[in-house]
Amino acid sequence: MLDIQNLKAGINGKEILKGLDLKIGAGEVHAIMGPNGTGKSTLGNILSGRDGYEITDGYVDFDGLNLLEMDPEERAQAGLFMAFQYPVEIPGVSNANFLKSAVNEIRKARGEEPMPAPQFLKLLREKMALVEMKKDFIGRSVNVGFSGGEKKRNEILQMAVLNPKLAILDETDSGLDIDALRIVANGVNKLRTPNNSFIVITHYQRLLDYIVPDFVHVMYEGRIVKSGDKTLALELEAKGYDWIKEEFAAI
Amino acid sequence: MNETDQILENIGTTEYKYGFVTDIEQEFAPKGLNEDIIRFISEKKGEPEWMTEWRLKAYKVWSRMKAPNWAHLNLREIDYQDIIYYAAPKPKEEKKSLDEVDPELLKTFEKLGISLEEQKRLSGVAMDVVVDSVSVKTTFQKTLKEKGIIFCSMSEAIREHGDLVRQYIGSVVPANDNFFAALNSAVFSDGSFCYIPKGVRCPMELSTYFRINAAGTGQFERTLLICDAGGYVSYLEGCTAPSRDENQLHAAVVELICMDDAEIKYSTVQNWYPGDKDGKGGVYNLVTKRGKCQGNNSKISWTQVETGSAITWKYPSCLLIGDGAIGEFYSVAVTNNYQQADTGTKMEHIGKNTTSRIVSKGISMGKSSNSYRGLVRVHKTADNARNFSQCDSLLMNPSCGAHTFPYMEVHNKSAKVEHEATTSKIGDDILFYCQQRGLSEEQAVSMIVNGFCKEVMDNLPMEFAVEARKLLEISLEGSVG
Numbered sequence: 119m120l121d122i123q124n125l126k127a128g129i130n131g132k133e134i135l136k137g138l139d140l141k142i143g144a145g146e147v148h149a150i151m152g153p154n155g156t157g158k159s160t161l162g163n164i165l166s167g168r169d170g171y172e173i174t175d176g177y178v179d180f181d182g183l184n185l186l187e188m189d190p191e192e193r194a195q196a197g198l199f200m201a202f203q204y205p206v207e208i209p210g211v212s213n214a215n216f217l218k219s220a221v222n223e224i225r226k227a228r229g230e231e232p233m234p235a236p237q238f239l240k241l242l243r244e245k246m247a248l249v250e251m252k253k254d255f256i257g258r259s260v261n262v263g264f265s266g267g268e269k270k271r272n273e274i275l276q277m278a279v280l281n282p283k284l285a286i287l288d289e290t291d292s293g294l295d296i297d298a299l300r301i302v303a304n305g306v307n308k309l310r311t312p313n314n315s316f317i318v319i320t321h322y323q324r325l326l327d328y329i330v331p332d333f334v335h336v337m338y339e340g341r342i343v344k345s346g347d348k349t350l351a352l353e354l355e356a357k358g359y360d361w362i363k364e365e366f367a368a369i
Numbered sequence: 370m371n372e373t374d375q376i377l378e379n380i381g382t383t384e385y386k387y388g389f390v391t392d393i394e395q396e397f398a399p400k401g402l403n404e405d406i407i408r409f410i411s412e413k414k415g416e417p418e419w420m421t422e423w424r425l426k427a428y429k430v431w432s433r434m435k436a437p438n439w440a441h442l443n444l445r446e447i448d449y450q451d452i453i454y455y456a457a458p459k460p461k462e463e464k465k466s467l468d469e470v471d472p473e474l475l476k477t478f479e480k481l482g483i484s485l486e487e488q489k490r491l492s493g494v495a496m497d498v499v500v501d502s503v504s505v506k507t508t509f510q511k512t513l514k515e516k517g518i519i520f521c522s523m524s525e526a527i528r529e530h531g532d533l534v535r536q537y538i539g540s541v542v543p544a545n546d547n548f549f550a551a552l553n554s555a556v557f558s559d560g561s562f563c564y565i566p567k568g569v570r571c572p573m574e575l576s577t578y579f580r581i582n583a584a585g586t587g588q589f590e591r592t593l594l595i596c597d598a599g600g601y602v603s604y605l606e607g608c609t610a611p612s613r614d615e616n617q618l619h620a621a622v623v624e625l626i627c628m629d630d631a632e633i634k635y636s637t638v639q640n641w642y643p644g645d646k647d648g649k650g651g652v653y654n655l656v657t658k659r660g661k662c663q664g665n666n667s668k669i670s671w672t673q674v675e676t677g678s679a680i681t682w683k684y685p686s687c688l689l690i691g692d693g694a695i696g697e698f699y700s701v702a703v704t705n706n707y708q709q710a711d712t713g714t715k716m717e718h719i720g721k722n723t724t725s726r727i728v729s730k731g732i733s734m735g736k737s738s739n740s741y742r743g744l745v746r747v748h749k750t751a752d753n754a755r756n757f758s759q760c761d762s763l764l765m766n767p768s769c770g771a772h773t774f775p776y777m778e779v780h781n782k783s784a785k786v787e788h789e790a791t792t793s794k795i796g797d798d799i800l801f802y803c804q805q806r807g808l809s810e811e812q813a814v815s816m817i818v819n820g821f822c823k824e825v826m827d828n829l830p831m832e833f834a835v836e837a838r839k840l841l842e843i844s845l846e847g848s849v850g
Contacts, residue, residue, distance in 0.1 A: 166805050169797060190804035199805075206802045210820025219816065220806040227807070259820065276806065 119144050119315045120165075120185075120284055125176035127164055134160045136340035137176070142284070145312040149326055149351060150319045152337035153359045158319045159203065161337075162288045165317075166200040167193050181283065194220075195227035197283035201273035201290050208260040213272070214242060216260045217279055224280065245278040249305045267298035274305040281309070286317045291325040303328030323355035338366050398455035404428065407555055410455050414524045414558070417531060427544035427554030434548045440682055440711040441740040441772055447653070452587045452618060454556045509573065519564040520575055523591055526562035533564060537595055541624035541661045541688070549620040549682075550657040553589045557622065560590035565600035565631070574830055576605040587618035594624070596631040598664060603634040605833050617642075619678075621656045629664030629691065634672070636829050637685075638837050641677035648707025648736075651679025658685035659715075662694035662723075670697040671714065672828045674837040679708060684742065686715035689723035689751075696725040699825040703841065704737030704769070713743035713774075718751035718784070727758040730822050733769035740772040747784040754784045763821050764794040765814075815842055 120142040127135045134157045142148055150158055164171050165178065167190035178185040183196060208216065221241075222232040233241075239256075246255060249271045261269050270290055277285050287306070291299055306316065306329050318329055326334070326348060334350040335342045338359075343366050344350065354362075398409050407428055411421040436447070513520050519530060526534050544554035561577040577592065596602055619641060625633050635658075644651025654677070660669035671685040687696030698714035716725035725745065733739040739762065747754045762771035773790050795817055803813035818841060819826070826834055 168801055190801060191807050191809050194805050194807040202802065202805075206796075206799045208799060208803075208817060208820055210823035211816055216803075216806070216816070219808060219812065223807040223809070223812070280806070 119146075119181060121179040123177045123179075125161075125164070125173070125178065127160070127171050127173045127176075129160070129171050131172075133174070134340050135164070135176075138337075138341055140335065140342060142315050142317065144283075144315060145310075146333065147310065147316045147318065147329065147331045149329075149331040149334045149348075150317060150337055150342075151321070151323075151334060151351065151354055153363075154321075156337045157340045158337050159288055162200060162286045162317070162319055165193075165286060166190060166198060191223070192227070194280075194282075195224050199277050199280055199282035199285040201270075201277055201285065201287045203288040203290070203292065205261050205269045205273055207262045207264075209262050211260050212257050213260055214239075214256045217242065217276060220276070220280060241279060245275055248278055248308055249275045250301050251275060266293045267295065270294055270298065270302055271305070274302050278305060278309055281314075283313065284315045284317070285309075286319065288319050289321065290318075291320055291322060299325065300328060323351045326351045336362055338362055397453050400453050401450040402428075402452070402454055402556065406454055410556060410558060413455065413457075414527070416524075416527055419531075419535060420527055423539070423544075424555050427551050428556075430545045431548065431551035431555055434545075434551055436548050440742070441738065441774070442680055442682060442709050442711050443738075444653070444680055444682075447618060449552070454587060454589070455558055457558075512573075513571075516569050516572065517566040518569060518571055519562065521562055523557070523560040523562050523593065526593070530562070530564070533595070534562065534593065537624070537626055538591075538593060539624075541626060541659050542622050542657050547657060549655045550622050553591060553620050553622045553657070556587075557589045557591040560592045560621070561594075562592070563594045563602065563604065565596045565602045567597045567628075568599040569597075570600065571602040574603050574605055574833075576607070578607050587620065589619075590621045592621070592623040594633060594635070595626045596628065596633045596667075598628040598631055600628070600631045602632075603830055604636070605830060606635070606637045607640070607833075607836070617652045619652050619654050619656070621658075623656070623658040623685075625660035625669055627660060627662050627664060627667035627669050627694075630666050631664060632668040632670075633660065634670045634830075635660070635685070636833055637671075637673040637675075638829075638833060638840060639673065639675045639677050639681070640840055642679075643677045643708050644679040644706065646706050648679070651708070652677065654678035654681045654683065656681075656683040658683065659688065660686070660696070661688045662691050662696060662720075664694075665691040665720070666693040666695075667691050668695040668697075670695075670699070670828070672699040672825065673701070673712075674822075674825070674829070674840065675700070675702040675710060675712060676840050678710075681708075681710040681712055683712045684714055686717070687725065688717045688719065689725065689754075690719045691723075692720040693722045694720050695723070698725075698727045698729070698743075699828045700729045701732070701822045701825045701837075701841075702730070702739055702741075703732045704734065704739045706735040706737060708735075708737040710738070711740040711742055713741045715744045716746070716756060718745070718747040718754035718756070718781075720750070721752045722754070723751055724755040725757075727756070727760070728824050729758075729760045730825055731760075731762045731771055732765065732818060732821070733762065733771050734765040736768050738770045738772070740774060742774040742776075744776040744778070745786055745788075746778040747781050747786065749780045751781050752783050754781060754786075756784075756786045758786075758788045760788075760790040761821065762790075762792040763818065764792065766794075 122138055122140040125135050125138040152158055173186055218238050225232060251271060261272060290302055331348055334346055334348060336344040344362060398406055404425060407424050411424055542550050544551050563575055565571055594604060627633050641652035641654055662669055669687050675681055685698060689696050696716050702710045702712050704710050714727055727743060729741045731739040731741055741760045745756045758775060760773050764771055771792055775788050777786055779786060799817060800810060800813050804810060826837060829837055
């Protein structure tokens with residue numbers, strides 16, 4: 119599904135990713151953890167195609183495509199989705215209108231006809247139930263006047279409607295209370311299939327109680343320095359990151 | 370230059386679609402302006418003596434006035450002696466049916482996407498069409514007549530309904546109101562007239578379509594709309610002009626009069642030729658529009674979508690005289706390349722319990738300048754006046770300008786006046802968010818702009834909203850994709 123080889127990238131001349139390798143297979147959930155400022159969010163931004171980063175080395179294969187050569191919308195159309203840490207507000211554009219445009223652009227890129235409106239509404243209602251969104255949500259402007267928790271739920275809703283092959287969740291759990299966390303995690307779990315993969319970027323083990331990962335990676339100094347199964351997250355929770363830093367310093 | 374800048378830079382390179390010229394036989398007045406020209410125009414139109422005198426008086430006023438320079442506009446000095454004040458498609462006698470309208474003209478309107486044939490028109494819109502100086506066709510006149518509604522060209526109204534015209538013309542915008550209004554009063558050649566009788570709700574949208582065709586001419590139309598007690602009318606106005614290198618002058622006057630419990634909804638989609646990419650040519654759109662809420666609980670609502678013209682100077686206003694009168698102003702102004710717009714409104718609160726609402730959305734691109742100028746004045750007599758103003762500007766790049774000049778004068782302590790203003794630019798964050806969901810940058814821009822204007826667009830009548838949205842899209846079209 120995704121194969122990142124020796125990825126080196128930075129911003130304003132400062133190298134942030136220093137030769138990162140990561141392989142993600144179909145149907146797998148990978149958690150990426152690590153202290154602040156180690157490049158977790160940068161990785162998400164580069165994979166989704168945000169402007170402003172210099173990529174100096176490496177290759178990313180996404181389902182046979184050269185990901186780094188693609189425009190952000192092409193990546194989205196190819197099935198890559200990013201749940202943003204800070205979702206933006208779009209005044210005057212209704213959630214339904216926004217999502218319908220997104221769905222139909224992705225369909226168009228695949229040579230499919232636009233989805234008929236009734237079918238779209240049915241899909242939207244079904245997925246709204248999944249993340250427990252209120253009915254009036256359809257006509258409200260994208261994220262305008264939404265609480266922090268609602269914005270994050272909206273990200274999961276968009277993901278559910280667009281049904282991507284690979285979803286990157288960038289600190290989706292930050293700022294969520296326990297109920298919102300449960301709703302978000304529940305939304306993700308319902309979307310897990312043998313074909314869909316997830317990258318879950320998080321600071322806390324807490325989220326991983328709800329979204330149980332197949333693999334846990336620790337990022338430090340722009341690289342993945344340790345990988346393991348879900349028990350690694352528990353170990354990090356118990357011991358903190360210092361032992362990782364020490365281990366890394368010894369190399 | 371990153372891609373966003375490139376797209377925004379290229380926005381507006383799209384050619385103006387309505388820039389063609391129609392080859393029709395035309396009649397002109399000689400260039401320049403003097404009393405003889407005014408007599409010539411008046412005579413051409415077969416006007417009664419009082420009208421000629423009214424024009425001549427306005428001319429005297431005008432010749433003592435100076436062009437205003439307070440607007441935030443870089444307006445080249447206009448040589449008023451170098452303009453043709455009267456141009457008309459050569460008349461082929463009275464046009465009783467469509468067959469008699471010049472076929473070239475019919476083709477023109479087909480090209481503009483406007484059908485003059487009643488059966489083909491969208492149901493529910495009656496239309497008056499003004500080319501250069503004269504009205505060429507008014508549709509659905511008979512249907513309206515059955516309801517007692519008068520809807521015709523100004524020339525016809527002066528001839529057929531002289532008393533009404535004489536009573537109301539200049540009662541809202543007097544000839545000495547301002548330089549351009551005075552000029553218009555002297556030389557106005559045509560326009561639309563409408564009278565809605567007591568208690569009649571006009572069953573269809575009324576509409577005037579203005580087209581400048583001839584070169585070197587000015588267009589000076591005058592619209593007079595009277596809505597008697599308890600009446601209702603929704604009126605639409607659209608305009609285009611050929612692409613020409615020289616600047617063309619358009620100085621219109623619109624007067625609305627609204628009696629007790631009457632309501633007028635006046636919508637404009639203005640798409641005069643804006644000049645080319647380098648700022649050459651284009652229409653100078655210098656317009657005085659004012660509505661008088663004479664009666665108690667009367668309501669006037671202005672909605673405008675302004676995308677054209679090299680220069681726009683325009684402040685559709687409301688005089689809220691009757692108690693409980695309501696004035697509204699909804700505006701979207703888009704400027705691109707070297708376009709300049711100084712537009713806004715004036716709400717004069719005179720009666721008790723009057724309310725006004727102003728929603729203005731400015732979108733600036735290229736090297737254009739876009740100003741909102743508004744005055745809310747609460748007179749001593751206006752107990753419990755309420756106003757809410759919202760002025761938002763959207764900047765598409767760093768080289769354009771947006772300005773807001775809100776003035777408030779409150780002379781009554783019970784007044785409540787609110788003003789909110791925002792200026793924003795289309796941020797990379799919001800664009801990236803849309804792209805990450807599969808939308809192209811261009812679609813994202815169009816979606817964001819449409820969202821920005823939504824509150825105003827929602828006020829347009831259905832068919833017009835579709836046209837306005839298309840126009841916005843054209844204004845935003847870039848070279849990518």
